[in-house]
Amino acid sequence: QQQVKQSPQSLIVQKGGISIINCAYENTAFDYFPWYQQFPGKGPALLIAIRPDVSEKKEGRFTISFNKSAKQFSLHIMDSQPGDSATYFCAASFNAGKSTFGDGTTLTVKP
Amino acid sequence: GAGVSQSPRYKVAKRGQDVALRCDPISGHVSLFWYQQALGQGPEFLTYFQNEAQLDKSGLPSDRFFAERPEGSVSTLKIQRTQQEDSAVYLCASSSGTLKETQYFGPGTRLLVL
Numbered sequence: 442q443q444q445v446k447q448s449p450q451s452l453i454v455q456k457g458g459i460s461i462i463n464c465a466y467e468n469t470a471f472d473y474f475p476w477y478q479q480f481p482g483k484g485p486a487l488l489i490a491i492r493p494d495v496s497e498k499k500e501g502r503f504t505i506s507f508n509k510s511a512k513q514f515s516l517h518i519m520d521s522q523p524g525d526s527a528t529y530f531c532a533a534s535f536n537a538g539k540s541t542f543g544d545g546t547t548l549t550v551k552p
Numbered sequence: 553g554a555g556v557s558q559s560p561r562y563k564v565a566k567r568g569q570d571v572a573l574r575c576d577p578i579s580g581h582v583s584l585f586w587y588q589q590a591l592g593q594g595p596e597f598l599t600y601f602q603n604e605a606q607l608d609k610s611g612l613p614s615d616r617f618f619a620e621r622p623e624g625s626v627s628t629l630k631i632q633r634t635q636q637e638d639s640a641v642y643l644c645a646s647s648s649g650t651l652k653e654t655q656y657f658g659p660g661t662r663l664l665v666l
Contacts, residue, residue, distance in 0.1 A: 485595065539585060
């Protein structure tokens with residue numbers, strides 16, 4: 442049973458556009474939902490994270506929207522830039538323990 | 553240190569060989585995680601340490617996988633009698649005792665078993 446489902450698998454956006462990646466989770470005990478950015482040959486780097494008592498969190502061009510009742514959360518990248526081209530992973534964890542990751546979304550931002 | 557470091561960065565092993573992968577977490581971080589990332593997939597949990605105690609090893613795929621963190625800092629992931637299906641990137645992450653949910657990842661060790 443895949444506990445965190447991520448979509449789409451790949452995404453192509455024009456420079457300046459909005460990139461939206463979605464995730465759905467199964468386990469209602471999860472209490473921390475981070476998004477990671479990964480470049481080829483590098484480890485995942487934390488981008489932004491949210492806890493379930495908040496419906497939205499914004500940091501610069503990156504926003505997480507969280508819907509607890511639907512068990513869904515999404516990452517919005519505003520004014521997407523070619524340098525944002527990378528693989529993005531959503532994840533979920535409980536009580537600061539192990540993270541369960543989605544399968545990733547490969548984002549390509551065209552100049 | 554500045555971040556989580558892992559060595560070696562690349563490892564080629566012949567099927568049946570034993571390998572040892574090292575992780576140096578951020579200084580002072582009490583929690584340490586190992587993940588396995590197959591090509592085109594998200595990382596999958598292997599095992600978790602809090603200081604020197606291995607609190608969760610539920611993700612280790614077989615008894616050929618063994619991890620240790622004897623002094624609560626550096627950790628080693630050992631794979632005995634490697635198989636082709638062990639080929640993956642092995643990621644280490646650490647987290648502090650304060651912002652403890654935030655995991656900081658190393659660059660990974662890419663293991664290729666021939």
